[in-house]
Amino acid sequence: MLQIPDYAKKYKGQEVQDLPDPEIFLMPLNGYKSLLTPVVQEGEQVRQYQLIAKSGQQFGTYLHAPVSGTIGALKSINESQYLTLHNDFKYIEQKLSPSVPEKWSKQELLNAIKELGIVGCGGARFPSHIKFNTGDNPVDFLVVNGIECEPFFSADYALIKYHADELAQGIKVVKQIVSPKKIVVAIKRKNKELKEILEAAFLQHKLQAGVRLLPNHYPQGEEFQLIGTITGHKLSKGCIPSDFGVVVSNVATFRAIAKAIFEGKPNVERITTLYNEEQKTGANFLFKIGTPIAHIVEHSKFIPQEWKKKRLRLGGAMMGKNAGQQLVIHQGTGGLIYLVPQIVSQTNCINCGYCTQVCPQYLMPMTVIPGFSGQKNNLINRYNMLSCIECAACEYSCPSKIPLLKYIRQAKSILKQ
Ligand code: SF4
Ligand code: SF4
Known part of the structure; x- marks a missing residue:
């Protein structure tokens, strides 16, 4: 397994910062395997937290206005759809109803999670009302993922440090839905100072949950790795964790649930790390969903104006992608990393085997390298490259x-055809 230094050590404990909100939000309509349809018209005035788009498809979710303002035109950029929202900076809220979730049924809670726009905040934005609907399957473990294995990220660290109270409240709601035998919050050993904070919050909310300190390996936070470490179950591609009695979700999702259920506030914000590799500095910010990356570049000292010439990555240095395709902060954006371009000279494979070891x-x-001896699609298939989780540990x-x-992604796309 790969060990990566704790690059976030200097800034992970600092308070979460704010930037001014943008004048125009680009609300992302492409959800997890679904396209959301606006429920408002161009020119319509909307309140903060008002529903603005939804999808009735299998994985459909709901999207809400992060601020009050006027709905603008639909935009299609880089094959993704956006609904523009012009901020009036008045923050006129939709009236929110207080709730007493203890009296709600499991289905009522799942409906609220869906209608308040809760999706997985770990990256993929899988709809939470589907993940937590475990049917009659008994749940042995509810695993709260606070591992955050991307090297420069510390958004989940900040969330636990400053919002452990809401995290505990969110866990209680999900506990009411899935009735787990055990609740485990997983954090890395290097962040052991968070254990006390979590345990104090559990005590305050009379929540029976444990904190597990896991090795600092990369990619320990990946769902199947995490399940393997905590439960001993070895899941392979295509497995569904709940079939093994496990439900895993990111800490930010539980906080979003607490805000939705107890305050009536839909999922319109998330904590995101900004990091500049050149300056070796970073910080955590609270951004509203739909904030354009260009706005962040303009207002944050962490990302220089000439960012397009260099490498701006969304979703992490290891598993993220270049920011060119994603224009805005969405519910799964854990970080925005400005990487200094490396001048690397690639040489031939020396069969050292490090990539396999990690x-x-x-x-x-190494079997996916063009020209690798014996490389054929059937050989790649034999080596099960489709179960690659694209963690980049091999390349690192x-x-x-x-x-x-790059070669793995190419090989996988051929195999999927
Ligand atoms: S591809 Fe793997 S085996 Fe080849 S040089 Fe790189 S780490 Fe070593
Ligand atoms: S082959 Fe895939 S899963 Fe294995 S280290 Fe490389 S990127 Fe990660």
């Missing part, structure tokens, strides 16, 4: 600087 899926990444470890992840 691979959490026990794969042989490769002494020949071979862009393994």
Whole structure:
């Protein structure tokens, strides 16, 4: 397994900062395997927290206005759809109703989670009302994922440090839905100071939950790795955790649930890390969903104005993608990283085997290198490359600087055809 230094050590404990809100929000209509349809018209005045789009498809979710203002035009950018919202900076709220969730049924809670726009905040934005609807399957473990394995990220750290109270409240709601035998909050050993904070919040909310300090390995926070470490179950591609009696969700999702259920506030914000590799500085910010990246670049000292010439990555240095495709902060954006371009000279594979040693899926990444002896689609298939989780640990470890992840993605797209 791969060990990566704690780059966030200097700033992870600092208070979460704010930036001024943008004049125009680009509300993302592309959800997890679904396209949301606006329920408001161009020119319509909306209040903060008002429903503005939804989808009735299988994985459909709901989207709410992060501020009050006027609905603008629909926009299609880079094959993604956005609804523009012109901020009036008045923050006129939709009237919110207080709730007493203890009296709600499981289905009522799931409906509220859906209608208040809760999706997984760990990256993929899987709808939470589907994840927590475990039917009659008994749940042995509810795992609250606070591992945050991306090297520069500390948004989940800040969330636990400053919002452990809301986190405990959110866990209580999900406990009411899935009735787990055990609740485990997983954090890395290097963040052990958070254990006391969490335990104090559990005590305050009379919540029976444990904190597990896990090794600082990368990618420990990936769902199947986490389940393997905590429960001993080895899940392979295509497995559904709830079939093994496990439900896993990110800490930010539980906080969003607490705000939705107890305050009536839909999921319109998230804590995100900004990091500048050149200056080796970072900080955590609270952004509203739909905040354009260009606005963040303009107002934050962490990302220089000439960012487009360099490498701005959304979703982390290891598993993220270049920011060109995603224009805004969405519910799954854990961080925005400004990387200094590396001048690397790639050399041939020397068969050192490091890529295999660090691979959490026990794969042989070198088999995807063009020209690798014996490379054929059926060989790649045999080596089960489709179960690669794209963690980039192999590429990070490769002494020949071979862009393994690029080749893996190419191979996977061929295999999926
Ligand atoms: S082959 Fe895939 S899962 Fe294995 S280390 Fe590389 S990116 Fe990670
Ligand atoms: S780490 Fe790089 S050089 Fe070593 S076997 Fe893997 S691909 Fe080849």
